[in-house]
Amino acid sequence: MQQQISFVTLGITELDRSRRFYAEGFGWSPVFENEEIIFYQMAGFVLGTFLKPALEEDMNRTGLATPGAFSLAHNVLDKDSVEVVMQKLVAAGGTILRPADIPKHGGFRGYVADPDDHAWEIAWTPGVKIDDRGLVTFGL
Amino acid sequence: MQQQISFVTLGITELDRSRRFYAEGFGWSPVFENEEIIFYQMAGFVLGTFLKPALEEDMNRTGLATPGAFSLAHNVLDKDSVEVVMQKLVAAGGTILRPADIPKHGGFRGYVADPDDHAWEIAWTPGVKIDDRGLVTFGL
Numbered sequence: 467m468q469q470q471i472s473f474v475t476l477g478i479t480e481l482d483r484s485r486r487f488y489a490e491g492f493g494w495s496p497v498f499e500n501e502e503i504i505f506y507q508m509a510g511f512v513l514g515t516f517l518k519p520a521l522e523e524d525m526n527r528t529g530l531a532t533p534g535a536f537s538l539a540h541n542v543l544d545k546d547s548v549e550v551v552m553q554k555l556v557a558a559g560g561t562i563l564r565p566a567d568i569p570k571h572g573g574f575r576g577y578v579a580d581p582d583d584h585a586w587e588i589a590w591t592p593g594v595k596i597d598d599r600g601l602v603t604f605g606l
Numbered sequence: 607m608q609q610q611i612s613f614v615t616l617g618i619t620e621l622d623r624s625r626r627f628y629a630e631g632f633g634w635s636p637v638f639e640n641e642e643i644i645f646y647q648m649a650g651f652v653l654g655t656f657l658k659p660a661l662e663e664d665m666n667r668t669g670l671a672t673p674g675a676f677s678l679a680h681n682v683l684d685k686d687s688v689e690v691v692m693q694k695l696v697a698a699g700g701t702i703l704r705p706a707d708i709p710k711h712g713g714f715r716g717y718v719a720d721p722d723d724h725a726w727e728i729a730w731t732p733g734v735k736i737d738d739r740g741l742v743t744f745g746l
Contacts, residue, residue, distance in 0.1 A: 467632055467691065468736070469646060469648055469649065470681075470736070470742065471648050471651075472679045472680060472729070472736070473679035473681070473727070474611065474677075474679075475676060475677045477675030492609075494607075497744045498746070505744055508610055509608065509610045509650045510648075510649045510650025510742060511649070511742045521675065521677065524677075524717075525717050526704035527703055530676075533669065533670055534670065534671060534672065534675055535658050535724075536614070536674055536724065537615045537661065539613035539614075540608075540611060541610075541612035541613075551607065563665055564664075564665060569664065577665050577666060587613070594612060596608070600608040600609060601649075601651075601741075602610065602612040602652060604637045604638060604645055
């Protein structure tokens with residue numbers, strides 16, 4: 467079986483508020499949107515932001531909670547970019563969870579919550595390789 | 607800024623129980639593991655399974671809840687593989703949330719929760735392109 471994830475879908479409350487965070491904060495362009503979902507093409511897979519009641523209906527269960535027990539990370543290419551990106555995300559409706567500092571494995575990172583309380587780690591990790599297309603290879 | 611996500615990290619309770627689901631159910635091999643985290647190299651990014659208290663400490667907040675308001679998807683290359691994969695995941699400790707059926711946008715999909723109640727959609731979607739490396743391009 468392919469060692470592959472095709473979609474990461476976040477349950478959200480308001481499309482416009484969420485789009486502002488992703489489009490203005492990260493600077494990402496949607497590849498598709500309708501009245502209940504927005505998709506962003508990532509490097510090798512797709513990020514979706516889906517109205518929570520519609521996600522619950524699709525998943526066939528209710529009671530999806532925030533903050534959920536997960537995080538997403540966006541790695542940057544140098545240490546100074548960590549706080550630059552975090553500031554952009556805050557300006558676009560994000561909330562600082564953890565100001566940037568040095569984790570025990572080295573590098574530099576902080577956490578910002580999106581407007582629906584989903585956690586984003588913004589990280590610079592020297593061992594993580596990122597190619598020109600944005601494809602990421604594990605390393606510490 | 608790159609339209610890129612580098613890590614998706616799931617908060618989990620027991621490393622061994624979670625590893626069984628991912629290693630036996632999906633058939634994925636870890637690229638790194640220690641006493642609190644396991645990483646799996648995906649196509650273009652990295653999946654992490656991290657003990658929830660350690661994730662909370664890293665994120666600088668407590669109270670991470672399950673089931674969270676998100677889902678992950680694994681797309682397969684043909685319709686028949688959807689139920690085959692779902693059965694493997696159940697045999698490795700997963701729980702069916704939604705038996706496979708046809709969503710309104712077409713294709714075929716079902717949902718399985720991992721042992722920590724994180725939702726996986728197993729989907730066949732004709733418009734989604736997946737290359738030999740497992741890199742996924744959006745389509746409906």
